[in-house]
Amino acid sequence: MKVVEYDRYGGPEVIELREAPVPQPARGEVLVRVHAAALNPKDALVRAGKFKRLAGPDFPKRMGYDLAGEVAALGEGVRGLVVGQAVYGMIQSWTAGAFADYAAVPQSELAAAPKGLGHAEAAAIPLAALTALQALRDLARVGPGSSVVIHGASGGVGTLAVQIAKALGARVIALCGADSAALVRSLGADEVHDYRRTAPTQLSGHHQAFFDVFGNQYYRGVKHLLSARGTYVSTVPNARNIRDHLLTWLSLRRKARLVVVRSKRVDLETLAAWVAEGRLKPVIAARFPLAEVRQAHAMIQGKKTHGKIVLELG
Ligand SMILES: NC(=O)c1ccc[n+]([C@@H]2O[C@H](COP(=O)([O-])OP(=O)(O)OC[C@H]3O[C@@H](n4cnc5c(N)ncnc54)[C@H](OP(=O)(O)O)[C@@H]3O)[C@@H](O)[C@H]2O)c1
Structure with missing residues (x-):
């Protein structure tokens, strides 16, 4: 072979x-x-x-x-x-x-x-969608009525994360380049911002999750955008993200989490069901x-x- x-x-x-x-x-x-x-x-x-x-x-x-x-x-x-x-x-x-x-x-x-x-x-x-599912549903507890910021919404993880956040019942505020704004809107994002014109830190509102897919933000920089029990989730295992994850480990209020994707049959089945229902593509x-x-x-x-x-x- x-x-x-x-x-x-x-x-x-x-x-x-x-x-x-x-x-x-x-x-x-x-x-x-x-x-x-x-x-x-x-x-x-x-x-x-x-x-x-x-x-x-x-x-x-x-x-x-x-x-x-x-x-x-x-x-x-x-x-x-x-x-x-x-x-x-x-x-x-x-x-x-x-x-x-x-x-x-x-x-x-x-x-x-x-x-x-x-x-x-x-x-x-699999890998990209499992990452988004485990970040949004498991770490950030996103559910019906949540509001979610997705930074890096046009890449492999982001294009699936937008749809998964919608499938979980959330309102999605997406950040991506101007070239991919139409694509990200077509995936269901409720608001789309060009990260070159609007820095992620300049967004408004208080959100259940800030999913930093691209990975160039950090917890303290976007903490003001989180709701009282909101979660910042990063994909990048650098020293700052690991430290913030550990420092907020026991927090009942705002916290930082680092997603480390796990391959799980039950999650693959959830994703396949959403595909069959036309909610994920x-x-x-x-x-x-x-x-x-x-x-x-x-x-x-x-x-x-x-x-x-x-x-x-x-
Ligand atoms: N921890 C884990 O378990 C885990 C799992 C999966 C992925 N990851 C990590 O997550 C990151 C994203 O993965 P991916 O598969 O989505 O990567 P990807 O498909 O390569 O991401 C490409 C996207 O990044 C966007 N981008 C480029 N520069 C940007 C910037 N300055 N700000 C915001 N977005 C920017 C581009 O958007 P535009 O063209 O629109 O500018 C492009 O759509 C990677 O670092 C990957 O290693 C970690």
Whole structure:
């Protein structure tokens, strides 16, 4: 089978497309014939060596966390899935491996693919949508009647976060570039601001959540925009965000949280149900064949993608 690997940290040029044996699913794992996989900034950050301790010392390393495809074989103990069934999910392990013809994935990190979507669209959902769901619903307790600010609303996470906030019943105030304002409005945002003209700190109101998807704000800078029990959620694990998360850990009032996405079947099922109800639809910015994975990496690290970048396999 074809698989994407690299032997050292560096730019997109370190990425190689190689042949490797098809993996055997271990106990509790599902062998997935991958038809599509999606990129995330994490792929480029890990490849560049930003998470060396977590990624471990061994090379070659594989790539890719988001995948969609069909069940090719079941490991011992797997129940509730059948060979040939369409599935989608996110690999939690730092060993990755979604950018390959086949991937062995724990059953707990997969769910039945959303009905009515192609493989590319299904692959575009997991990591980014799980991040938005866990940030908004679980950390910020967003629900019906909440008001939510989403900063970075036009990227992979943002385009899904806007729709997820609406599905949770919230009013959405979105910040994005002027070029993507129409897209973000079409996804359901109630107010759209150009972050180059309106600094996030200059917004008004008191909101249940400030979801800093892009990650260049900080808790104290936007605290005045939070309601009495509002939450600032960041995606970036830098020292300031970790400190604010810890300092407000026990706060019953305003707080800062750092989202760290977890692959969970029940959450994938929630997202698939919203897709089936017409409440969630991925935005695909670009599609590449697996052989052009270097170009896809160059694009994701440009931080200008409106929606998701997808790799299409056979
Ligand atoms: N902690 C976690 O578990 C977790 C999970 C997922 C993602 N993340 C992190 O979350 C961040 C966003 O991920 P993503 O997948 O959404 O990335 P992405 O798709 O690469 O984001 C691209 C978007 O960023 C926007 N952008 C660029 N400069 C901006 C600025 N100065 N202010 C506001 N927006 C700006 C662009 O909007 P315009 O073109 O409209 O300007 C573009 O739409 C990344 O840092 C990623 O590593 C963390």
